[in-house]
Amino acid sequence: MKKKFRFDINTWLPVIIFVLIAAIFGIATKGQLFGPTNMMNIFNQSVSVLIAGLGLIFVAAMGSTNITGGAIVAVAGTLGCIAAERSTGAIMIPVALVIGIATGCFSGLIVSKFKVNSFMVTLAVMMAFRAFNTLLVNDKAYIIPDSMRFINNDVFKIVSVIVLVALIVYVFHYTRLGTYVRGIGENEMAIRHCGVDVDKVKIAAFAISGLLAAVAALFTIARVGGTNNTIGSGFEMRIMMALYIGGVPVRGGAGSKVYKLVFGAPTIVLLENGLVLCGASGGVTQLIRGIVLLVAVWLSGYLAKKFVNVGVAAAQNQKKVAAQ
Amino acid sequence: MADQIMLKVENVCKSFGPTKASNNVNLVLKKGTVLGLAGENGSGKSTLASMICGMQRKDSGKFYKDGKEFDPKNPGDAKKHGVAMVVQELGVVGPLTGAINMFLGEMEKYKKGPLVDLKAMQRDAYKQFDQWNLPHVPLDIPAGELQIEQRKLMELARALNSNPDFLVLDEISQALSQDNRDVLYKFIKKFKEGGRTILMITHDLEEMVEICDEIAVLRDGEVVETRASSEYSMEELKRLMIGREVSGDYYRDDQEESYQKEVILEVKDLNVPGKCEHISFELHKGEILGICGLSDAGIHELGSAMFGLEEGRTGSLVVKSSNTELKKPGDMIRTRGAYLSKDRDAHGLMLDDSVGDNLIVPSVRELSGALAFLSPIKTRRLAQEASEAFEVKASGLGHIIRRLSGGNKQKVNLSRWLIQDLDYIILDCPTRGVDIGVKAYIYSVLKEAKAKGLGIIMISDELAEAMGMSDRILVMKEHRQEAILSRTCDFTEEKIMEAML
Numbered sequence: 001m002k003k004k005f006r007f008d009i010n011t012w013l014p015v016i017i018f019v020l021i022a023a024i025f026g027i028a029t030k031g032q033l034f035g036p037t038n039m040m041n042i043f044n045q046s047v048s049v050l051i052a053g054l055g056l057i058f059v060a061a062m063g064s065t066n067i068t069g070g071a072i073v074a075v076a077g078t079l080g081c082i083a084a085e086r087s088t089g090a091i092m093i094p095v096a097l098v099i100g101i102a103t104g105c106f107s108g109l110i111v112s113k114f115k116v117n118s119f120m121v122t123l124a125v126m127m128a129f130r131a132f133n134t135l136l137v138n139d140k141a142y143i144i145p146d147s148m149r150f151i152n153n154d155v156f157k158i159v160s161v162i163v164l165v166a167l168i169v170y171v172f173h174y175t176r177l178g179t180y181v182r183g184i185g186e187n188e189m190a191i192r193h194c195g196v197d198v199d200k201v202k203i204a205a206f207a208i209s210g211l212l213a214a215v216a217a218l219f220t221i222a223r224v225g226g227t228n229n230t231i232g233s234g235f236e237m238r239i240m241m242a243l244y245i246g247g248v249p250v251r252g253g254a255g256s257k258v259y260k261l262v263f264g265a266p267t268i269v270l271l272e273n274g275l276v277l278c279g280a281s282g283g284v285t286q287l288i289r290g291i292v293l294l295v296a297v298w299l300s301g302y303l304a305k306k307f308v309n310v311g312v313a314a315a316q317n318q319k320k321v322a323a324q
Numbered sequence: 325m326a327d328q329i330m331l332k333v334e335n336v337c338k339s340f341g342p343t344k345a346s347n348n349v350n351l352v353l354k355k356g357t358v359l360g361l362a363g364e365n366g367s368g369k370s371t372l373a374s375m376i377c378g379m380q381r382k383d384s385g386k387f388y389k390d391g392k393e394f395d396p397k398n399p400g401d402a403k404k405h406g407v408a409m410v411v412q413e414l415g416v417v418g419p420l421t422g423a424i425n426m427f428l429g430e431m432e433k434y435k436k437g438p439l440v441d442l443k444a445m446q447r448d449a450y451k452q453f454d455q456w457n458l459p460h461v462p463l464d465i466p467a468g469e470l471q472i473e474q475r476k477l478m479e480l481a482r483a484l485n486s487n488p489d490f491l492v493l494d495e496i497s498q499a500l501s502q503d504n505r506d507v508l509y510k511f512i513k514k515f516k517e518g519g520r521t522i523l524m525i526t527h528d529l530e531e532m533v534e535i536c537d538e539i540a541v542l543r544d545g546e547v548v549e550t551r552a553s554s555e556y557s558m559e560e561l562k563r564l565m566i567g568r569e570v571s572g573d574y575y576r577d578d579q580e581e582s583y584q585k586e587v588i589l590e591v592k593d594l595n596v597p598g599k600c601e602h603i604s605f606e607l608h609k610g611e612i613l614g615i616c617g618l619s620d621a622g623i624h625e626l627g628s629a630m631f632g633l634e635e636g637r638t639g640s641l642v643v644k645s646s647n648t649e650l651k652k653p654g655d656m657i658r659t660r661g662a663y664l665s666k667d668r669d670a671h672g673l674m675l676d677d678s679v680g681d682n683l684i685v686p687s688v689r690e691l692s693g694a695l696a697f698l699s700p701i702k703t704r705r706l707a708q709e710a711s712e713a714f715e716v717k718a719s720g721l722g723h724i725i726r727r728l729s730g731g732n733k734q735k736v737n738l739s740r741w742l743i744q745d746l747d748y749i750i751l752d753c754p755t756r757g758v759d760i761g762v763k764a765y766i767y768s769v770l771k772e773a774k775a776k777g778l779g780i781i782m783i784s785d786e787l788a789e790a791m792g793m794s795d796r797i798l799v800m801k802e803h804r805q806e807a808i809l810s811r812t813c814d815f816t817e818e819k820i821m822e823a824m825l
Contacts, residue, residue, distance in 0.1 A: 176691075176698055178698075182681075183677075183685055186675075186681075189670055191685070193664075193671050195654045
């Protein structure tokens, strides 16, 4: 059998959307978009979204959702800063990460053991954490200790992003945990019938998503310089947008791929950045963001369906050939 | 009356892309008769049926009903013309109760002020059951919680709601156990006595010859033969369907109980109240243990209880080789066992995923290397081996499962487990919804596995299958173990039925 190269639009969609948006705003801003300072800006803004998305993809692959991202950024950041103020600066890192993992484990536990819808569980956690952060901060602002400012160093950020992406690609695509989370998105009962402890897998997925949200928190507060009571608000929506605009299926499953996020994250930052450079107001930016997300999600769902049909036609062809 | 024509199908064609699902189909269905559609999986039986019922549009050709041209645009339109259908897949809205499911399209009838009169609805629903002598199923719980069998009966009653004179039954008996099949046969008889017509699709050829007046054989979308069912011999029918000779040995040909002494699995006093109670038996190396019972006997629950999915299970299951007690589903997999549910689509396969992904899922634990590394080369090789060993007909490992025929789906489902080095396996209706070609293939695979020493528990709705394949049969009655019969001396239909009833 000759192996033919088949151009599969579904695979390339995230890249196409990315290039399309880059081209549109590149022209609209007369190349301003691609200026070195602006490029660095785009990278900087993408880092946190991308890192948190690397965690969320485990939950999204199961067809679940976790909207605690922004709230974890706030609480992990604030508590980290408070801890750092009272002892050494380095304590910030373990404090933030532990908060992230613990929150993830808690959400995962409620979702799996008590069978509560993940959106509702994480909505509740998010609201509680937001309130908690407001109480903690109480109109003050906490400043990140000087010893921790290295996190915002460009080289450190680039290296971290590369290492984390590689690590998550490995765990998500080359270990059984990844196979299981995608399998749960496809058919949870099937995975249960394979003898897998589905509850454990769910808790692990939520824990990873909490952990990486905490890592994103460190990068966010390092960039901003500290925390206040609005830090990270709306962040969870941007993470989800990065995933879904990149073509990760909302229902989860086999179509969940890390590379889609890697293109999705800079795509939304490009979009926002480009609109700002064009002089669009905040409201217009939000509106266009919404429209683009809707189109992207519709398009990837539509194409996925098409793709399945193409599979059948190909199979039938083959059957005919075999029969002859 | 039998000479009057109910429905005429004239030169009907339907293509999906390059595939011709129906190719110039011509059929005549007379009033007061049952026409059987025979054919392998994918021969176009369901497509033809769904076009008649308005679920799909035909590309060309014509239908005539009662002499007038009939071109249903949707199932509601077909219903108005007296055509109703019970679909092959389960067609219920899971979270809604049975009663609501039955009258989904006719809610206005039960309006009581701003509310819906559920009581009246339920009363009317049961009236429908009684009118046709169907056994009652609970209609006040969500339809999704009913057993497949009960759901099928409910769907049948629902199809009868519109008082149709033309009914399509697509593989309904596959989901039914022996006693309810008898109910169905009685129903069919009564239905056609009123001058009505049934188009029946079934893989059970013996049933088809017995029930249908005429049989049309479909192959690759074309009608290759139509005549009275009494004029077919079983061998001829099989040959026409497949297009070549099928070998005679289907089941086992030995008449002796034969297995090794070594006990693989010991079940002691397994008990799930209301589902399967006080079950004890031993499974030996190289044994096929059949499990039979009437519809509510609890044979399917016994399977899921052994696997560890039923709540409140007591008693013990011990795997003898390692002396481990099975508690959770994972324990069975770790002791080199497996369980395949009756509901292959809902519990077994990831329908929208590829053949390859489905094949490797049960084995990813074994395939994981250092640092939990799952080598794509190893997984691909395994998937390739499994699909080749079981002759899965697909365009490749990337083929989406949903688009495979029932037989190939089951091949994927079985092969991914049997390719592992298992000690024992529990199969719940392994040949449900597959055609005779695949059925024969599955039996040959099971015979081979038995020879290699695999202990097989085969839960089966088909008595012939259980008798043909098992060394011993455990008969269940009203959730309890009634008898264990031996192939050597007890395998007659009378003896088994006696234990069942």
